[in-house]
Amino acid sequence: MSTVTGQPKPKAKIKGDADSEKWVRMYRQMLAIRLFEEQVNELYTRALMPGLAHLYVGEEAVAVGICEALRNDDYITSTHRGHGHCLAKGASPDRMFAELLGKEAGYCKGKGGSMHIADPGTGNLGANAIVAGSVGIATGAAFSAKYLGTSQVAVCFFGEGALGQGVLYEEMNMAQLWKLPVIYVCENNSYTEYTHCSETTAGEMTARATAFGVHAETVDGQDVRAVYEVAAKLVESARRGDGPAFLLCNTYRHHGHHVGDINREYYRSKQEERTWATERDPIQKISEWLVGNKLADAAQLAEIHSEIKAEMQKAVEFAIAAPYPSVDKASEDVYA
Amino acid sequence: MPETKAREITFAEAVREALAEEMRRDSRVFILGEDVAEAGTPFKVLSGLVEEFGTKRVVDTPISEAGFTGLAVGAAMTGLRPVVDIMFGDFITLTMDQMANQAAKVHYMSGGKWRVPMVMRTTLGAARRSAAQHSQSLHAWFSHVPGLKVVLPSTPYDAKGLLKTAIRDENPVVFFEDKMMFKMKGPVPAEEYTIPLGVADVKRQGDDITLVATSSMVQVALGAAGLLEEIGVSAEVIDPRTTWPLDEKTLIESVKKTSRAIVIDEGYGRYGVTAEIAAVIAEGAFHYLDAPVKRMGAMHVPIPFSPPLEDVTVPTERSVFEVARGLCNRS
Numbered sequence: 001m002s003t004v005t006g007q008p009k010p011k012a013k014i015k016g017d018a019d020s021e022k023w024v025r026m027y028r029q030m031l032a033i034r035l036f037e038e039q040v041n042e043l044y045t046r047a048l049m050p051g052l053a054h055l056y057v058g059e060e061a062v063a064v065g066i067c068e069a070l071r072n073d074d075y076i077t078s079t080h081r082g083h084g085h086c087l088a089k090g091a092s093p094d095r096m097f098a099e100l101l102g103k104e105a106g107y108c109k110g111k112g113g114s115m116h117i118a119d120p121g122t123g124n125l126g127a128n129a130i131v132a133g134s135v136g137i138a139t140g141a142a143f144s145a146k147y148l149g150t151s152q153v154a155v156c157f158f159g160e161g162a163l164g165q166g167v168l169y170e171e172m173n174m175a176q177l178w179k180l181p182v183i184y185v186c187e188n189n190s191y192t193e194y195t196h197c198s199e200t201t202a203g204e205m206t207a208r209a210t211a212f213g214v215h216a217e218t219v220d221g222q223d224v225r226a227v228y229e230v231a232a233k234l235v236e237s238a239r240r241g242d243g244p245a246f247l248l249c250n251t252y253r254h255h256g257h258h259v260g261d262i263n264r265e266y267y268r269s270k271q272e273e274r275t276w277a278t279e280r281d282p283i284q285k286i287s288e289w290l291v292g293n294k295l296a297d298a299a300q301l302a303e304i305h306s307e308i309k310a311e312m313q314k315a316v317e318f319a320i321a322a323p324y325p326s327v328d329k330a331s332e333d334v335y336a
Numbered sequence: 337m338p339e340t341k342a343r344e345i346t347f348a349e350a351v352r353e354a355l356a357e358e359m360r361r362d363s364r365v366f367i368l369g370e371d372v373a374e375a376g377t378p379f380k381v382l383s384g385l386v387e388e389f390g391t392k393r394v395v396d397t398p399i400s401e402a403g404f405t406g407l408a409v410g411a412a413m414t415g416l417r418p419v420v421d422i423m424f425g426d427f428i429t430l431t432m433d434q435m436a437n438q439a440a441k442v443h444y445m446s447g448g449k450w451r452v453p454m455v456m457r458t459t460l461g462a463a464r465r466s467a468a469q470h471s472q473s474l475h476a477w478f479s480h481v482p483g484l485k486v487v488l489p490s491t492p493y494d495a496k497g498l499l500k501t502a503i504r505d506e507n508p509v510v511f512f513e514d515k516m517m518f519k520m521k522g523p524v525p526a527e528e529y530t531i532p533l534g535v536a537d538v539k540r541q542g543d544d545i546t547l548v549a550t551s552s553m554v555q556v557a558l559g560a561a562g563l564l565e566e567i568g569v570s571a572e573v574i575d576p577r578t579t580w581p582l583d584e585k586t587l588i589e590s591v592k593k594t595s596r597a598i599v600i601d602e603g604y605g606r607y608g609v610t611a612e613i614a615a616v617i618a619e620g621a622f623h624y625l626d627a628p629v630k631r632m633g634a635m636h637v638p639i640p641f642s643p644p645l646e647d648v649t650v651p652t653e654r655s656v657f658e659v660a661r662g663l664c665n666r667s
Contacts, residue, residue: 077410106447107446108449109448111445111446112447118445118450120449120450125414126450128438130433130437133437135406136403136407136434136438137413137442139410140407140410141411141413143411143416144410144415144416145414147392147411147416148415166402167406167433167434170404170406173400174403174404174407333448334444335443335485335506336451336506336507
């Protein structure tokens with residue numbers, strides 16, 4: 001898998017073996033998502049971005065841990081909260097920012113925006129603004145992989161809100177019947193928009209999968225090492241032909257449902273937010289582990305931080321300076 | 337239609353031949369739907385295909401229209417060319433998100449990067465005594481959505497040529513078959529041919545009035561034209577064959593010649609296919625018209641079960657004849 005930023009080599013030197021490089025790479029990618037999203041929030045508050053965006057801050061370990069286990073030609077489908085998935089699969093921040101600003105240089109020529117970034121070059125079938133809207137697409141991609149014998153795997157990211165959509169169960173049923181190489185990754189951040197999942201979801205979440213005989217696991221979505229290890233196992237199993245899996249990742253979105261969701265006390269407490277931000281932050285968790293195990297020191301991590309910060313700044317400037325599409329482009333790309 | 341003496345086959349056989357030929361030509365083409373394999377669908381349109389192509393390419397699904405349609409969208413994006421079978425046109429309601437929000441928009445939303453070369457085959461038409469949930473003609477719903485193409489064949493010849501083109505198209509195409517027409521016979525050449533989408537067919541030439549008719553209504557219009565001939569009215573019958581892309585030019589040119597038009601389609605008239613085509617004619621041939629453009633479609637009610645009630649909801653040769661006679665001021 002390429003690095004999150006598309007840069008060939010990190011400048012900061014990291015000591016250690018291939019294994020430690022892998023963990024540092026994941027740290028780097030999680031941080032890239034965090035700093036990307038902070039820039040998005042900044043663009044919104046400075047009124048430079050049309051529309052809204054749904055930030056992935058707090059959930060970075062899920063996308064990074066899963067995508068680290070994938071090949072470049074493996075497929076993903078993403079959600080309205082999709083920037084993290086796109087970056088983790090290898091998209092470049094400059095073209096992503098350009099898409100968020102509706103510019104011609106964006107991944108979708110400005111026609112998709114924040115909720116629809118797609119990139120065939122990294123196997124990204126597209127983010128989807130219909131909740132559970134991409135479960136069919138991901139399952140179909142897995143069907144293709146099996147039909148054509150390519151050994152590709154498809155990963156379908158969705159939030160726990162998608163558990164309320166019937167089409168998910170239609171797809172899991174067929175995936176299990178036909179042993180399709182698809183992994184359904186449920187990012188449970190506890191809130192379906194502004195409503196706690198306990199008010200919307202009866203029974204156990206994983207039971208929704210095991211009812212079909214789909215192998216299901218639960219993982220701490222704040223622990224990138226745990227996510228990666230279970231993902232690697234499930235991906236290998238799917239690639240081998242053992243069929244689909246369901247992975248429930250318990251996580252938390254630090255921000256609101258979208259950038260404009262500022263006053264949240266009516267659905268969750270500030271104390272709860274503080275606890276997740278200070279005691280369960282996925283980037284803090286991996287940094288402490290890296291430093292504690294002497295795989296990196298604080299100075300190296302700080303250097304990575306400033307490298308990524310500079311890169312994000314440059315990417316944002318590229319997007320701001322990029323031109324809008326000419327208006328005659330509105331009627332292009334309706335039909336292939 | 338070629339002049340050579342062609343063999344005659346049924347509409348269902350024409351559809352089956354198109355599928356078989358395209359599946360032989362392209363290993364990426366496969367069929368997905370309920371009871372499509374050994375059962376060959378309740379209408380037996382697909383009988384024999386699973387014997388030739390196996391269950392890998394003729395895939396029986398659970399009763400999950402949204403699910404397998406969505407799966408087809410993903411399969412189409414990643415290198416296959418699915419042909420989805422929706423047993424009754426009424427069930428397209430279950431596939432709406434997959435078709436209108438996914439299939440139709442993937443190409444555009446991705447800035448032209450991903451493509452969805454899939455076909456959905458389904459049915460339309462009343463008169464089978466099947467009541468309100470197995471009798472609708474909902475092709476207007478898909479015709480409304482940018483990104484989809486909609487095909488309405490009215491003869492075995494058109495069905496075969498249009499379906500082959502639809503399968504080769506790079507876009508999602510919805511192909512509506514009139515279920516009352518499956519046993520209708522017509523000339524279909526044995527040799528390879530295709531029919532482009534977006535080209536209307538003049539089914540009968542005439543000078544006094546244009547009858548624009550789709551799918552199940554083409555035979556009705558031809559019957560009405562025969563009745564009109566008996567009173568000295570020469571009717572032209574035009575079948576657009578696709579509601580999108582729509583061959584506006586052929587429709588407008590015909591009405592410029594005849595100065596009168598009736599649009600007949602088995603869908604509901606209100607906000608429907610007939611409304612759109614009538615507007616196209618009114619805008620394109622306004623100064624040539626000697627009478628208002630008339631529309632005839634299904635009565636604006638759920639299709640009833642009781643035979644006399646059902647029959648009155650659909651235009652007939654006689655009702656089209658009467659409206660045409662009125663337009664032409666013949667008593």
